[in-house]
Amino acid sequence: MRIYKVGGAVRDRLLGRPVSEVDWVVVGASAEELLALGYRPVGADFPVFLHPRTGEEYALARTERKSGRGYGGFTFHASPEVTLEEDLLRRDLTINAMAEDEQGRLIDPCHGRRDLEQRWLRHVSPAFAEDPLRVLRVARFAARYAPLGFRVAPETRALMRQLAESGELQALTAERSWKEISRALLEPRPDVFIRTLRDCGALHELLPEIDALFGVPQPAAHHPEIDTGEHLLAVLRQCAEHGQPLVVRWACLLHDLGKGTTPAEEWPRHIAHERKGLKLIRAVNTRCKAPRDCQELSLLVGEYHSHCHRALELRPATLLELLQRFDVYRRPQRFEEFIAACEMDARGRLGLERRDYPQAGYLRGAAAAARAVAVQPLLEKGLAGAALGEALKRERLRALKAYKSDVLGERAEPPETS
Numbered sequence: 534m535r536i537y538k539v540g541g542a543v544r545d546r547l548l549g550r551p552v553s554e555v556d557w558v559v560v561g562a563s564a565e566e567l568l569a570l571g572y573r574p575v576g577a578d579f580p581v582f583l584h585p586r587t588g589e590e591y592a593l594a595r596t597e598r599k600s601g602r603g604y605g606g607f608t609f610h611a612s613p614e615v616t617l618e619e620d621l622l623r624r625d626l627t628i629n630a631m632a633e634d635e636q637g638r639l640i641d642p643c644h645g646r647r648d649l650e651q652r653w654l655r656h657v658s659p660a661f662a663e664d665p666l667r668v669l670r671v672a673r674f675a676a677r678y679a680p681l682g683f684r685v686a687p688e689t690r691a692l693m694r695q696l697a698e699s700g701e702l703q704a705l706t707a708e709r710s711w712k713e714i715s716r717a718l719l720e721p722r723p724d725v726f727i728r729t730l731r732d733c734g735a736l737h738e739l740l741p742e743i744d745a746l747f748g749v750p751q752p753a754a755h756h757p758e759i760d761t762g763e764h765l766l767a768v769l770r771q772c773a774e775h776g777q778p779l780v781v782r783w784a785c786l787l788h789d790l791g792k793g794t795t796p797a798e799e800w801p802r803h804i805a806h807e808r809k810g811l812k813l814i815r816a817v818n819t820r821c822k823a824p825r826d827c828q829e830l831s832l833l834v835g836e837y838h839s840h841c842h843r844a845l846e847l848r849p850a851t852l853l854e855l856l857q858r859f860d861v862y863r864r865p866q867r868f869e870e871f872i873a874a875c876e877m878d879a880r881g882r883l884g885l886e887r888r889d890y891p892q893a894g895y896l897r898g899a900a901a902a903a904r905a906v907a908v909q910p911l912l913e914k915g916l917a918g919a920a921l922g923e924a925l926k927r928e929r930l931r932a933l934k935a936y937k938s939d940v941l942g943e944r945a946e947p948p949e950t951s
């Protein structure tokens with residue numbers, strides 16, 4: 534039995550990057566032998582085991598043969614006769630198909646090291662097509678390593694396109710896709726993830742609502758980049774530069790979906806795109822099985838991002854409605870995420886990346902003013918139930934009026950944003 538380090542750990546060590554988890558491959562052993570040594574099987578179907586002490590993954594060397602559509606359609610051939618080279622050849626990218634023996638010697642039959650040095654994401658062999666999830670993986674690696682200069686090899690892009698056009702991506706489970714999408718959004722260049730998927734036709738298959746934004750113009754006055762798809766990519770870049778969490782990045786990804794449905798006669802205007810987008814945002818959330826917080830924030834950002842941009846122009850009564858709708862009293866964190874997403878939207882515009890966004894501070898102040906209204910005095914007046922609710926709203930409105938005139942004065946000019 535021989536054990537080799539494989540996959541991401543070998544790749545990232547050669548790149549001089551921190552290694553987060555180590556994958557191992559075991560050659561010349563059977564499942565029974567590993568079980569006898571105390572390794573724990575990961576699942577019933579996979580020849581993968583967890584080390585009894587470290588918990589790291591040990592996989593028996595295997596070859597993969599596809600038997601049908603989708604993830605359920607895999608058959609594995611794992612036996613003590615499968616060689617390390619055979620196991621490396623069934624992997625996705627050359628940079629992921631290197632192994633290291635116990636002496637630290639590199640085993641690299643697919644020339645992964647050369648591609649690593651030349652910054653290519655290149656598939657190992659036609660066996661790449663055995664798992665269509667790899668299209669998303671390549672786009673995710675592109676998003677992660679773009680700052681190092683990596684790009685997708687032309688022949689790999691062609692194969693990804695073939696896979697997209699074959700309709701195979703439709704067979705991926707929502708769970709597997711979501712894992713890739715959510716990880717990719719958190720990489721340093723989430724925009725590169727989306728662009729890579731688009732370049733091979735996979736975006737049209739997976740997220741057609743987002744693909745539809747490319748080629749749709751917006752008014753140059755607010756959007757010097759004009760194209761709605763380019764705007765979206767710029768917003769995602771801002772998200773990464775500001776270290777935004779997944780919920781914010783997800784909400785940003787979906788915030789403008791309504792613009793993809795505007796009739797061309799109305800271009801470059803997008804009347805009521807916020808409301809028109811809600812149906813699409815819901816559809817994407819459901820299809821992707823996005824977690825609850827992502828679903829919730831994306832709908833709120835979709836519906837109210839223009840309110841945020843116009844915050845300084847809102848009448849106190851509208852401001853109050855917004856704060857009530859967000860339940861800023863009990864959900865302060867979610868309101869912060871909303872503001873962050875809108876700020877990324879405002880900065881994700883050509884040449885406006887460093888603009889001020891006074892709306893953020895203004896809305897925070899408004900939420901604080903509304904929160905500062907005390908309930909106790911109203912209770913002492915004997916108010917309860919609906920009457921208490923009404924009185925509380927009246928007091929909050931009064932507080933917001935005072936806040937607005939304090940901060941903006943009577944003649945303050947609102948900034949132009951839409």
Ligand SMILES: Nc1ccn([C@@H]2O[C@H](COP(=O)(O)OP(=O)(O)OP(=O)(O)O)[C@@H](O)[C@H]2O)c(=O)n1
Pocket residue numbers: 539540541542554556623624625626629630664666667670
């Ligand atoms: N669909 C997949 C998934 C994984 N692999 C192979 O299994 C290894 C380990 O997979 P995983 O841990 O998912 O990826 P890493 O390359 O280790 O990358 P990460 O840094 O994201 O863990 C990969 O390097 C690759 O060789 C593959 O060929 N095809």
Ligand SMILES: [Mg+2]
Pocket residue numbers: 540541542554555556
């Ligand atoms: Mg790994």
